[in-house]
Amino acid sequence: MAPSTKAKVVLEKEDHARDAAFMKALHGKSTEAAGGFAAMLSKDRQAKKVAVDEYFKHFDNKRAETETDADREARTKEYASLTRHYYNLATDLYEYGWGQSFHFCRYSVGEPFYQAIARHEHYLASKIGIQAGMKVLDVGCGVGGPAREIAKFTDAHITGLNNNDYQIERARRYAAKEGLSNQLEFVKGDFMQMHFPDNSFDAVYAIEATVHAPKLVGVYSEIYRVLKPGGVFGVYEWLMTDNYDNDNLEHRDIRLAIEEGNGISNMVKISEALEAMKEAGFELLHHEDLAKRPDPIPWYWGIAGELKYMQSYWDLFTVLRMTHAGRRVVHVFTGLLETIGLAPKGTKKTADSLAKGADGLVAGAKKDLFTPMYLMVGRKPAN
Numbered sequence: 422m423a424p425s426t427k428a429k430v431v432l433e434k435e436d437h438a439r440d441a442a443f444m445k446a447l448h449g450k451s452t453e454a455a456g457g458f459a460a461m462l463s464k465d466r467q468a469k470k471v472a473v474d475e476y477f478k479h480f481d482n483k484r485a486e487t488e489t490d491a492d493r494e495a496r497t498k499e500y501a502s503l504t505r506h507y508y509n510l511a512t513d514l515y516e517y518g519w520g521q522s523f524h525f526c527r528y529s530v531g532e533p534f535y536q537a538i539a540r541h542e543h544y545l546a547s548k549i550g551i552q553a554g555m556k557v558l559d560v561g562c563g564v565g566g567p568a569r570e571i572a573k574f575t576d577a578h579i580t581g582l583n584n585n586d587y588q589i590e591r592a593r594r595y596a597a598k599e600g601l602s603n604q605l606e607f608v609k610g611d612f613m614q615m616h617f618p619d620n621s622f623d624a625v626y627a628i629e630a631t632v633h634a635p636k637l638v639g640v641y642s643e644i645y646r647v648l649k650p651g652g653v654f655g656v657y658e659w660l661m662t663d664n665y666d667n668d669n670l671e672h673r674d675i676r677l678a679i680e681e682g683n684g685i686s687n688m689v690k691i692s693e694a695l696e697a698m699k700e701a702g703f704e705l706l707h708h709e710d711l712a713k714r715p716d717p718i719p720w721y722w723g724i725a726g727e728l729k730y731m732q733s734y735w736d737l738f739t740v741l742r743m744t745h746a747g748r749r750v751v752h753v754f755t756g757l758l759e760t761i762g763l764a765p766k767g768t769k770k771t772a773d774s775l776a777k778g779a780d781g782l783v784a785g786a787k788k789d790l791f792t793p794m795y796l797m798v799g800r801k802p803a804n
């Protein structure tokens with residue numbers, strides 16, 4: 422069984438100087454590269470090996486059949502480095518294969534891919550009532566795609582919190598490029614131990630990011646602390662549904678594939694997330710699995726390669742990269758680039774692991790075991 426929310430949250434010791442030095446060593450000038458694939462080629466080989474070893478030590482030779490509570494605990498103890506190294510490895514592939522908003526979304530008929538992505542962001546912004554001039558926190562902001570969109574949509578000031586220095590660098594560059602530097606700020610930090618004072622923000626949102634926490638109650642409590650009384654927090658959470666049975670090998674296999682392919686130390690069920698929101702102190706205003714809305718197009722169609730759902734021919738260029746065929750091309754190409762020495766070792770392994778994770782996501786969705794869009798909206802009671 423997954424550990425309960427009552428268990429103690431163990432925090433990993435932060436070392437920002439170490440992380441910044443590692444980012445410089447691994448990514449060097451690639452922070453400035455325009456596209457994801459170009460950036461992938463110019464990494465430092467030795468540092469890449471460290472990132473690959475540090476990430477995959479948590480998953481190599483770990484099988485669902487033999488997984489123990491101790492395996493999961495070991496992963497949660499190193500939740501911050503596990504996630505940081507995952508994004509050191511995966512960010513360029515994400516940008517290449519998906520764009521700059523690292524999340525799924527709902528789709529409607531006739532709606533192009535990036536319009537649907539933006540609508541999902543607008544929806545959350547409206548659900549938590551973001552207004553012009555508000556001070557808003559984006560927890561786990563990636564390279565800032567959602568923060569830029571929500572800043573433009575609402576005229577609010579947004580602070581993006583992120584534990585990965587490479588993503589922060591890229592987020593700052595994109596914000597500057599769009600003339601949004603005065604409205605956006607990106608801060609390095611672990612969302613389990615934020616450096617913001619109590620009652621700092623008018624609203625807080627998290628888009629498919631807090632799943633990286635070792636315990637949801639830990640990150641939700643921090644969000645509660647930094648939110649002003651009366652302020653609202655909205656989250657799209659990645660969760661196993663309450664159909665998930667950890668004693669069922671097939672279920673465990675799917676959960677483990679999702680965790681490995683997506684940098685997650687311990688994904689829990691919907692019931693635990695709801696409990697964590699309440700335990701953190703939130704008054705739950707709304708909760709709903711948006712994947713359960715009767716949409717004509719499923720959220721996972723892109724990574725499932727179901728091209729019949731494509732709504733615009735322009736999307737073909739984006740969506741082809743997500744399909745099995747597109748992933749196969751990446752598999753062969755990264756292997757070739759590694760062999761001729763143009764890409765560092767571990768590039769193919771990362772691409773393969775992401776592909777396996779994508780299959781886990783689709784299997785989890787089709788069996789109603791997983792959702793990437795469990796919406797929870799909670800208010801911090803006014804004094």
Ligand SMILES: CC(C)=CCC[C@@H](C)[C@H]1CC[C@H]2C3=C(CC[C@]12C)[C@@]1(C)CC[C@H](O)C[C@@H]1CC3
Binds near residue numbers: 524
């Ligand atoms: C990890 C979390 C919590 C959120 C990220 C959600 C999505 C943006 C990613 C989940 C699976 C990813 C994959 C890709 C892009 C980003 C995701 C959709 C690829 C399409 C990137 C290109 C590779 O060749 C295949 C990847 C499959 C998985």
